[in-house]
Amino acid sequence: MPDTNKFKIPFGPQHPALKEPVSFSLALKGERIMGVGIRLGYNHRGIEKACEERTYIQDLYLIERICGICSHSHSTCFVQAVEEIAAVEVPKRALYIRTLIAELERVHSHLLWLGVAGHEIGFDTLLMYAWRDREVVMDLLALLTGNRVNYGINTIGGVRRDISGEQIEEILKGVDILEERTKYYIEVATQETTIIKRLSGVGVVSYEDALKLDAVGPTARASGVDRDVRRDDPYAVYGELHFDVITDKHCDVYGRTVVRVKELMESYKIIRQCLKQLPDGSIAIKVPRKIPVGEAISRYEAPRGEDVHYVKSNGSEKPERVKVRAPTLANVQAVKHMLKDRFLADMPIVIAAIDPCFSCTDRLISVKGVNSKNKKIITWEALRAYGIDWYRGRGIDFTKISNDLRKRLEGI
Amino acid sequence: MGLIKKAVNWARIKSPWILHFNTGACNACDIEIIAALTPRYDLERFGVILKGTPRHADILVCSGPVTRQIEDRLVRIYEQMAEPKFVIAVGTCACSGGVFSGCYNVKGGIKSVIPVSAFIPGCPASPKAIIDGVVKLLSSLEEKPKK
Amino acid sequence: MPYEEDVKQKLTSKFAYLEGNARVTRPRRIFLEAETKNFLEIFEYLVKQLNFTHLCAITGLDEQDKLSFIYHLAGESGVLVNLKTSVPKENPVLKSVISYFLGAEIYERELIDLLGAKIEGLPAGNRYPLTDDWPVGQFPLRKDWKPAMDKESEVGKDA
Numbered sequence: 001m002p003d004t005n006k007f008k009i010p011f012g013p014q015h016p017a018l019k020e021p022v023s024f025s026l027a028l029k030g031e032r033i034m035g036v037g038i039r040l041g042y043n044h045r046g047i048e049k050a051c052e053e054r055t056y057i058q059d060l061y062l063i064e065r066i067c068g069i070c071s072h073s074h075s076t077c078f079v080q081a082v083e084e085i086a087a088v089e090v091p092k093r094a095l096y097i098r099t100l101i102a103e104l105e106r107v108h109s110h111l112l113w114l115g116v117a118g119h120e121i122g123f124d125t126l127l128m129y130a131w132r133d134r135e136v137v138m139d140l141l142a143l144l145t146g147n148r149v150n151y152g153i154n155t156i157g158g159v160r161r162d163i164s165g166e167q168i169e170e171i172l173k174g175v176d177i178l179e180e181r182t183k184y185y186i187e188v189a190t191q192e193t194t195i196i197k198r199l200s201g202v203g204v205v206s207y208e209d210a211l212k213l214d215a216v217g218p219t220a221r222a223s224g225v226d227r228d229v230r231r232d233d234p235y236a237v238y239g240e241l242h243f244d245v246i247t248d249k250h251c252d253v254y255g256r257t258v259v260r261v262k263e264l265m266e267s268y269k270i271i272r273q274c275l276k277q278l279p280d281g282s283i284a285i286k287v288p289r290k291i292p293v294g295e296a297i298s299r300y301e302a303p304r305g306e307d308v309h310y311v312k313s314n315g316s317e318k319p320e321r322v323k324v325r326a327p328t329l330a331n332v333q334a335v336k337h338m339l340k341d342r343f344l345a346d347m348p349i350v351i352a353a354i355d356p357c358f359s360c361t362d363r364l365i366s367v368k369g370v371n372s373k374n375k376k377i378i379t380w381e382a383l384r385a386y387g388i389d390w391y392r393g394r395g396i397d398f399t400k401i402s403n404d405l406r407k408r409l410e411g412i
Numbered sequence: 413m414g415l416i417k418k419a420v421n422w423a424r425i426k427s428p429w430i431l432h433f434n435t436g437a438c439n440a441c442d443i444e445i446i447a448a449l450t451p452r453y454d455l456e457r458f459g460v461i462l463k464g465t466p467r468h469a470d471i472l473v474c475s476g477p478v479t480r481q482i483e484d485r486l487v488r489i490y491e492q493m494a495e496p497k498f499v500i501a502v503g504t505c506a507c508s509g510g511v512f513s514g515c516y517n518v519k520g521g522i523k524s525v526i527p528v529s530a531f532i533p534g535c536p537a538s539p540k541a542i543i544d545g546v547v548k549l550l551s552s553l554e555e556k557p558k559k
Numbered sequence: 560m561p562y563e564e565d566v567k568q569k570l571t572s573k574f575a576y577l578e579g580n581a582r583v584t585r586p587r588r589i590f591l592e593a594e595t596k597n598f599l600e601i602f603e604y605l606v607k608q609l610n611f612t613h614l615c616a617i618t619g620l621d622e623q624d625k626l627s628f629i630y631h632l633a634g635e636s637g638v639l640v641n642l643k644t645s646v647p648k649e650n651p652v653l654k655s656v657i658s659y660f661l662g663a664e665i666y667e668r669e670l671i672d673l674l675g676a677k678i679e680g681l682p683a684g685n686r687y688p689l690t691d692d693w694p695v696g697q698f699p700l701r702k703d704w705k706p707a708m709d710k711e712s713e714v715g716k717d718a
Binding site: 037038039040041044046048049084211212213214227229232233234295296297299306308310312320321323325329330332333 | 584585587588590612613614615616618619620629631633636637639641660661662664665666673684685686687688689690699700704706
Binding site: 041042043044045046047049050053061062065066067068069071112128131132135138148149150 | 436437438439440441442443444447450451452477479481482510511512514515516517518535536538
């Protein structure tokens with residue numbers, strides 16, 4: 001089975017003299033997590049500072065690369081703020097194309113997540129199928145934008161590429177296929193007892209706590225928090241489209257899974273509407289290189305949750321200040337809460353369930369007994385394997401649903 | 413080259429074990445590396461297996477522009493690999509720092525820290541380019557062992 | 560009346576000093592500026608009385624002789640209030656809003672690391688996002704800081 005955990009720590013026991021702090025440090029009592037410390041910053045690249053030294057257009061390409069999985073989210077959120085300061089009216093057709101790419105990105109991201117979540121719990125068949133389906137979306141994105149990832153479709157004032165009638169046909173075909181397959185994922189997620197047993201009660205965040213911790217995106221919606229920037233603070237053309245905001249009352253990883261697979265169906269709905277209502281017209285309006293003095297704050301519902309960009313301009317070609325608050329930063333505070341008093345075996349899926357995007361290179365976990373001085377450092381891989389074995393010992397086995405899924409999905 | 417060396421080399425070419433490491437990248441190259449291992453592209457048909465530890469790896473596949481925090485760890489991983497070992501820099505950031513060159517906290521490309529055997533540019537590098545790069549490295553091993 | 564106008568009216572009638580310092584820049588966006596001494600009472604009013612229950616982010620800015628902080632609060636109907644306050648650079652002391660929003664902790668740590676803000680009321684915890692060995696007194700987001708400054712002052716490390 002290919003090892004496709006993007007959160008892997010690729011190496012074994014660390015040298016005790018390693019001066020870098022680990023990413024998570026856990027205090028354990030037996031198998032229970034009593035305390036969690038989180039250390040972030042491994043992916044800090046100094047982007048906000050770099051933005052001040054580059055022009056707005058250069059910043060567009062830099063900001064797109066904050067995260068490769070939700071690059072369009074960051075790019076669009078930024079460009080919306082700049083366009084607001086410049087007080088330009090972006091052509092409707094461009095806004096529709098932006099929305100279309102945004103939803104295609106959501107589909108690829110949620111399918112990616114589904115595969116990763118499957119991998120974390122030992123359900124690798126799900127990984128294979130979800131990533132196979134994801135290739136349908138990757139093909140569509142490459143068809144429309146010229147690249148599989150980092151689409152570069154935005155420019156200040158609109159989009160850079162138009163979309164043809166043939167491309168529209170391709171997209172509709174692709175969405176039809178994906179919708180059929182997604183229906184099975186929903187069935188698996190909502191009805192298979194093994195999945196329900198494995199994911200229920202894990203990573204719990206109550207409705208009140210989700211509000212207190214200011215969680216965003218599917219993580220918050222799975223706790224019943226009815227928040228979605230697309231509906232609450234509409235941007236692009238979401239104000240003209242009909243879609244449901246999916247919430248769930250389970251408050252746990254199971255709920256987060258249900259929210260994401262159902263959101264896939266909503267995305268297909270939105271994509272079809274965009275294509276049907278796509279107006280004629282130009283795809284960009286010319287915006288001067290120097291942006292007038294002003295400030296704006298833009299919000300966007302990225303696959304992981306609310307993305308916030310603040311831009312302040314000083315009348316020159318380069319911004320005065322660019323601030324980015326990515327969704328994972330808002331959700332990571334909730335993780336400490338989710339892990340408290342849970343089993344060590346839950347850690348991989350709890351963290352995976354917030355769909356973290358800290359381009360995690362090095363999820364090293366340090367564990368020590370509450371009353372002991374000995375500290376051990378374990379790798380993500382080892383922890384993942386531990387979690388799978390621990391639950392297998394408690395009757396969680398994915399062989400049967402793997403076979404079921406295989407039977408249903410072959411031939412679609 | 414001697415018979416033993418030839419056999420070891422042949423084994424290495426037939427089934428290189430790789431270790432994937434992200435040194436502060438945006439994840440785009442990483443998901444393309446992983447996509448290269450999924451059935452559509454299937455790097456495994458070249459005998460490539462993804463391993464979890466540097467001690468078992470022949471090739472270190474790196475993405476990212478090397479942030480300050482990660483630099484020591486990258487060096488340590490490289491040192492933990494047994495000779496002969498090779499490094500592939502995947503993506504423009506890994507080759508030269510990419511869009512992040514000049515940013516504080518970014519060193520700028522894998523080669524600024526450890527020696528690199530192959531560079532695969534692209535932003536991100538597509539799975540096809542990654543396979544092409546890995547195959548090119550492997551075929552260069554056939555001619556003479558690299559140090 | 561659109562909700563943002565309603566909010567603006569409530570704020571200016573409750574806090575007379577906000578008259579002239581509150582602008583509606585477009586639908587669903589209000590920008591307010593207040594002195595530090597008044598900041599917390601406006602914050603409390605927004606959060607507790609006007610139901611602005613979501614702190615989206617805190618932006619720190621270097622404005623020459625002062626450091627400014629904008630608290631972006633989201634409320635009903637998608638309205639975003641951007642409350643700005645400033646402190647002098649030589650003594651950039653601010654009170655934490657962690658008692659209102661647990662999530663504020665990491666945003667405030669970022670202000671401490673990158674701008675050199677001094678935030679009172681935070682519990683002990685890891686810094687974010689800079690490394691533990693980052694040179695003291697160097698704040699990357701300040702305008703007078705240039706990349707490579709951190710390398711000049713490092714002892715025993717290759718550039």
